[in-house]
Amino acid sequence: MGQFTQAISEIEDHLGRLLDEIKSLRQYVQYLEEENIKLKRQICAVSEADTERVQKNAAKIQKEAHENLERLYLEGFHVCHLYFGEQLDGPCLFCTAFLKKD
Ligand SMILES: [Zn+2]
Known part of the structure; x- marks a missing residue:
């Protein structure tokens, strides 16, 4: 494998890992937003x-x-x-x- 080809595939690996991280962060944010909505509802439910x-x-x-x-x-x-x-x-x-x- 040529030097540049190697460098490009390393960058691709890196980008792939970053994308995975972004995906799991997105899931976490979604979970937090749902939890936030649930908690707000509970606060309103206490008379x-x-x-x-x-x-x-x-x-x-x-x-x-x-x-x-x-x-x-x-x-x-x-x-x-x-x-x-x-x-x-x-x-x-x-x-x-x-x-x-x-
Ligand atoms: Zn005493």
Whole structure:
């Protein structure tokens, strides 16, 4: 095979690989676009009432968690990040600061 012929067939190989890559990229983009449309539809499907309910429940859960921590502290256990779950030996500044913060 001549030098030029060889060079041309190398370029052809290279172009072939690039075309394959472009094909798979095109498929990936198509998949992403379909996924995007699906997700947009799902967002629209969540009603305002549902969103409101989720927010209300989240607030309720947070309040309940805080009350549980307060109870735990009153029963004599640390609720601070430093000693969480350990038995209290008198009042703890970290615990009281943590309970006040919420
Ligand atoms: Zn503590």
